Amino acid sequence: MxxxxxxxxxxxxxxxxxxxxxxxxxxxxxxxxxxxxxxxxxxxxxxxxxxxxxxxxxxxxxxxxxxxxxxxxxxxxxxxxxxxxxxxxxxxxxxLPVFDVGDNGFRITSADKKHQLRIRGAVQSDARFFAEDDNHLSTDRFELKQARIWLEGYVFKDLYYKIMPDFAASGNILPDAYIDYAYHPAASLLVGKFKPALSLERLQGDSDGTFLERAFPTYLASNRDVGVQLHGAFAKPGYSPEGVAGPIDSKNTFTYQIGVFNGAGDDGSDNYNAPDLNDDKEFVGRLFAHPFQHTGYTWLEGLGLGIAGSFSDPNKLALKNQATPLGRSTYLNYTNTNTGYAAPVADGNSYRIYPQAYWYAGPFGAMAEYVLSSQHLTSVKDGKTLEVKQDNSAWQFLLSYVVTGEDNTFGAIKPIRNFNPLEGHWGALQLAARWSELDVDNDTFKILDPNKSATQATAWTLGANWYLNSYALIRADYEQVGFKGGAANGADRPTEHVFATRFQLSF
CATH class of the missing domain: 1.20.58 (Methane Monooxygenase Hydroxylase; Chain G, domain 1)
Known part of the structure; x- marks a missing residue:
């Protein structure tokens, strides 16, 4: 057993x-x-x-x-x-990294969240049609306004970057390329090519504006420039500031920017890494505040007030022609001079002053901006140099309202319901109106021919923006621009009537 x-x-x-x-x-x-x-x-x-x-x-x-x-x-x-x-x-x-595709686009984030790469893009396809243009001063056209794809993100949490080429641009094909060391909200260091902190509307995202094109004050500031900028933000006592990378911060109670740039001139933007041709630099500073943020006054929390300015001493800097906002038709041409004069250049002390404000409350929005731009112009005739102090000024005021009830913002509108007509959803609709004006210093016409350039341009604009979703948008604007001078025998340049549309995809 x-x-x-x-x-x-x-x-x-x-x-x-x-x-x-x-x-x-x-x-x-x-x-x-x-x-x-x-x-x-x-x-x-x-x-x-x-x-x-x-x-x-x-x-x-x-x-x-x-x-x-x-x-x-x-x-x-x-x-x-x-x-x-x-x-x-x-x-x-x-x-393993985390791959995310959603409302914030395409993102790849490291497992420890110290590094991130975001892939973004924007396409803007426009159409412009001019009415009552008997003299054929403008051309009806379809055009590709933007074709951008860019990379942005951060490494080791604090080092932010952005590289954005534009394949539709004829000159400035690399609008943005910068690094921002955002170690602390109170002091961050931004270097590379980006928007100088001057015009409020210029600092608004290129896909986030209320109209197809910006108003007159924007074009007296540089478009992009190469330089270095110290910027920071502070919060109301009892609150913590939010770290915001890049040239614009519209989230914190108080912000500042101080920068030194090569100096690109009015509406200027160097292509690629165009070398600076002289040792003189442009100094830019800006202060902006939301005085009622976190006060409990809901209708005033979106009020922002600020002032910006610049100073430079350029050495024979070329001047860029000025064009109408929506039609982009040249009305101030620095190459059309009086007989015998060479095209003027900016040579000597220059400065700009930009008081600015916006207010967003629920579906309502408003923006106001003024600029005084002063520069010394020089030209040569018969071997003699003529110097002119040119003080140009411009201003704008715009109102907008989101009729479908979404919140109006300095950024993009986000529809409550995306466009889906089979389910009765139509996206978001924003209506807007704007008045803008630019005055050219009369002394300018000691050099320029007053029969070929206007001394004043005044524009009023109506617009409608249809947001299909957070990415897709259809714009439709009508603008009328009146002029003083700019035609033969001292007559006024014919009024410009333009209707323009845009289909935009930005993610």
Whole structure:
């Protein structure tokens, strides 16, 4: 009887060894770890029962069976291997980057969230049609306004970057390329090519404006420039400021920007990394505040007030012609001079002053901006230099209202319901109106021909923006621009009537 029990015990142990070996082979196959763990637990349970039965059957002090000990060692070894494999798998998963595609576009973020790459893009396709243009001063046209795809993000949490080429641009094909070391909200260092902190409307995102094109004050500030800027933000006592990278911060209670640039001139923007041709630099500063932020006065929390300015001493800087906002028709041409004069250049002290404000409350929005731009112009006639102090000024005031009830903002409107007509959803609709004016200093026409350039341009604009979703937008604007001067014999340049549309995708 004792031999029979021993034979049965050995047979059972051999059966379990064969089963364990089979399970080990199965564990090497993908997706079978859980099965192997279950099998080991089953073997342990059976082994415990077998040990207990053996102890009851032979309560002697005989040493343990070698086969049982060998099986126990194998089970322990398998358990440790599984623990190691689980540790390695968990560690590898923790290091995998996170891919995110959603409302914020396409993002790749490291597992520890210290690094991020965001892929963005924008396409703007426009159409412009001019009415009552008997003199053919402008051309009806379709045009590709923007075709941009860019990379932005951060490394080690604090170092932000942006590289944005524009494949539709004929001159400035790299509008933005900068690094921003945003170590602390109170002091960040921005270097590279970006928008100088001057015109409020210029600082607004290129896809976020209320109209297809910006108003007159914007074009007396540089478009983009290469330089370095210190900027920071502060919050109301009891609140923490939010770190915002880049040239514009519209989120915090108080912000400042102080920068030094090469100096690109009015509406100027160097292409690529165009070298500066002189040692003189332009200094730019800006202060902006939301005085009622976190005060509980809901209708006033979106009020922002600020002032910006610049000073430079350019050395024979070329001047860029001025054009109407929507039609982009040249009305101030610095190459059309009086007989014998060379085209003027900016040479000497120049400065700009930009008081600015906006107010957003619920669906309502407003923006106002004024600029005084002063510069010294020089020209040559018959070997003699003529110097002129040119003081140009411009201003604008715009109102907008989101009739579908969404919040109006300095950025883009986000529809409550995306466009889906089969379900009765039509997106968001914003209506807007604007008045803008630019005055050219009369002394300018000591050099320029007053029969070919206007001394004043006044524009009023009506617009409608249909937001299909957070990315897609259809704009439609009508603008009328009246002029003083700019035609033969001292007459006024004909009034410009233009209707323009834009289909935009920006993500």
């Amino acid at each position: 004792k031999n029979f029990r021993r034979t049965a015990l050995v047979s059972a142990i051999h059966f379990m060894v064969i089963g364990a070996a089979a399970d080990v082979n199965a564990a090497r196959k993908p997706n079978s770890i859980q099965t192997l763990e279950n099998r080991i637990r089953e073997l342990e349970s059976r082994l415990e029962k077998l040990d207990h039965a053996t102890a009851q059957a032979e309560p002697s002090t005989k040493p343990s069976d070698p086969v049982v000990e060998k099986l126990s060692r194998k089970v322990n070894t398998l358990e440790r291997k599984l623990e190691v494999q689980d540790e390695v798998t968990t560690g590898s998963l923790k290091k």
